[in-house]
Amino acid sequence: MKTTKGIRAAFLSLAMASVAFIASPALAEGKLTVSSPQDPGSWDPVDTFLVQWAAVATNIFDGLTYRGPDLKLVPGLAESWEELDEGKRVRFKLRQGVKFHNGEDFNAEAVKFTFERLLGEEGSKGPQRSNYVAIDSIEIIDDYTVDMKLKSPDPVLLTKLAGYGAMIVPPKYIAEHGEEHFNTNPVGTGPFKFISYAPKVNIKLEANADYWDGAPKLSELEYRFIAEPSTAVAELQAGRVDLVLPPTIPIGMIDVIKNDSKLELVSVPGPTVDALRFNTRDGITKDPKVRQALTMAVDRQAIVDQILAGQASPIASFQGELSFGYDPELKPLPYDPEGAKKLLAEAGIEEGATVQIDVRGNDQTMNEVAQVIASYLQMVGITATIKPYETNVLLNDIIPQGKTGAMFQQKWGGWTFDYDNTAYSMYHSGEKWNPYDSDPELDKLLESQRPLTDRAERERILKEIAAYAADRALEMPLYNSNAIYGVNKRVKDFVPAPDNRTKFDKVSVE
Template identity: 60%
Template sequence: MKLKALFATSSLVLACLGAPAAHAAGTLNVALHQDPGNWDPIATFLVSWGAVGSQVFDGLIIRTPDMKLVPGLATKWEFTDKNTKLRFTLRPNVKFHDGEPFDAEAVKFTFDRLLGEEGKKGPQQSNYTSIDKVVVVNPMTVDFILKSPDPVLLTKLAGYGAMIVPPKYIKEKGSQFFGMNPVGTGPFKFSEYKPKIALALERNPNYWGGAPKVDNLNYRFIAEPATQAAELQAGRIDVANQIPLSMVETLKKDSKLAVLSMDGPVALALRYNTQRGIMKDKEVRKALTMAVDRDAIIKTILLGNAKPIASFQGVLSFGNDPSMKPLPFNPAQAQAMLKKAGVKPGTSIQLDFRGPDSNFREVAQAVAGYLQAVGITVSLKPYETNVLLNDIIPNGKTGEMWQNQWGGWTFDYDNTAYAMYYTKQRWNPFDDDAKLNALLHTQRNTWDQAARKQTLHEIARYVADQALEMPLYSLNTVYGLNKRAKNLDLPADGRFRFVNATVE
């Protein structure tokens, strides 16, 4: 982007938000790579939603940046009746941003809505199907009646679909209005929203956990990592959630800036369309995986800001098997396997990916080069991110391969594997495997964590044997920061809560 256009864009955004052209004291400016387009907790699966939603809403439980589960809108919880009932004692004297009181009826309304017809319209309902119903015991106590075990339930109650919403407001305004004008109990309140451009939040002075230290929190939706980096360098944003990895060292040399890189939950793979052309043969799929030097991609393109993976999860994931090794890079063997499978040199396949993701665009180009070396011609097809995620993948319109990227925010392989591999799930448009379904069901329906870990290991090995995807890497969470922003408490999963943040 040319410098003149860049300044014009920045001025437009600030004008839309009603903010001054220069930094105001007490204002934190954050860049996000994507606008989820709907702020209803049951309508989302995107990390970019969590980066905002965790400011506006609270769950019964909060997960801290160091992965601890602590009281949120509930002050305590306990299992009763042989793990079939989960009782929550609620926090008193909490109000939603519009003044509506938070109580047991709000919790019941939230989960009745999530598990009912409204919830069916969004992607979150399947994460909470172990809950049969929520029963109001008294105004400050609720019981979750469980119809099956869910060993990840407490973590799930700390985010996304489980965020508590206001019954009266939604009944009066409707879900569509709520999605564009959300009301929660969180540390920041919605102020102004310009879809695909910017979003402004303001401090909630009555927040039960203590009022935030900044008055305003401004988000800008900037899809291109290079543009995020340019705005960071210009001092117009304080936190960038995506920057070109090629610019990390340059940003580090700027005395006003810092770069933070940490192990994160995001795994990337190339998923195979197992119903299309040469991809019907699992030996072909294995050959393509062996044709790509993933270690070289991590070293040369990602500059070490990632780790190799053998399954679709990172090192912090419960269920990760450190003894499991990726298929080796062996182009000669890959070529022999393709020849044995009858794949003719020059065979063409299509790779679909998120067009605005410049980091992955380089990875896709490298993959195409490696596959070209074993006789496979790859056509790269970029999509606008929301189109790829909301239409192309879930409706089974992909080419032979597509960019599969998952945040796995629970840091539990269940959250990833069930969504990716169970029959008719949103991210599994092609495969129907009874054995895999049974394994996924087994691990999800036990409280025995040791037994579950073994089953998760078995799932990962089975997926690898079937070669449902080409595991690429677990990506570090990388933030670009202006040093004037302090006490950011940045999480590995990208779900910001800037309660303690200050701006010098």
């Protein structure tokens, strides 16, 4: 039998526990499962350019700036910034009280470490460094103020700081665990913390309750890597996946989603463009006349209308109309099979000549498009064979090493919505995505626009670059695709990002 004193103690203990329970913030509930078509293989921001990396990593890492689905640039880990010394330096005031997922403080040292790493030996191993070469150094003013000194002005710098290589990383964690460990065990300051990663299977994240922009509404976020589109859609229908990311859903399966009462199709114009680029070094596509002929042989508007169900628009250069540098006056080469035959004859190409088209094997839509393109080429006397590759093999080995056929698929996100980000990577000598071509005149144009702060002059040069590339027919421009998401209706407050970089901290599930 309890004494009065014991009863009072028990009551007091119960009351204190009740108070503690009331005072504690409600924990987020609900798991969102997302299907992504590609495992980037490394979660280190300096290692990749892949949109599917950013689709996941936007939820793990933060940049100094942030650009959301409305494409407006807002503060991220930097609360504010100002240009000094006539644009030769940018001063960032950093957000205080932010911690990395491992408990490490975010501060000026982390910013300095991030950019010295990106611009140093580690960054030189990956494709991101060239986007940030305008940065000369980072100077720490105090614990929460840094100056970014510039070698030259970069009009797109603040946008670049919102993604990819500029994501802020933890110095102590990387020093303690090493680069290889960080590749597969990422730590950032973002709304979700890393739990586990099974290559080519999934990556699991949990809510960061202490996130500086508020705790996520979800408790768990899992990305499953499902390369086969029909499998991804089947998992969505079965309820084992809540959301399918672009560019998974092939046009032929749009009606499958639209006709399912549990699902909805969400489509928004995006930055992604598709082209078949040419091997300008070897074979018949060395000749610009041949490249022009192959382009004129293909009815790209018919492909958009009939194969893509209108979920895209034809392009004249390797950018969409939302891109800074887009020229509405630049028209695609016309569909003109007779003109194509004439150019091929002038180039001395005999009927029956062959070309190989390299594509991503898991891109069902492009595989269908490539078959149609092969049929068009057959009508002008060119026999095309289609060679599918596993995506990572095509992107990391075949293209950069200059081992493609005459034509190869290039799908490019253009996530800055600025043509420089695309054109410099595609056309400048020595760049990873330009294994065949070296053109001093084009290099000069590309370099001349980067330091300009005069927006109108810079736009004029970007348009000139687009026209120059079109005149030389460096690729067969195909189309600018919509970003198509398949979503279970139990997902609430989902706002689709045109660039596929969706933060899920404000999303909930029923």
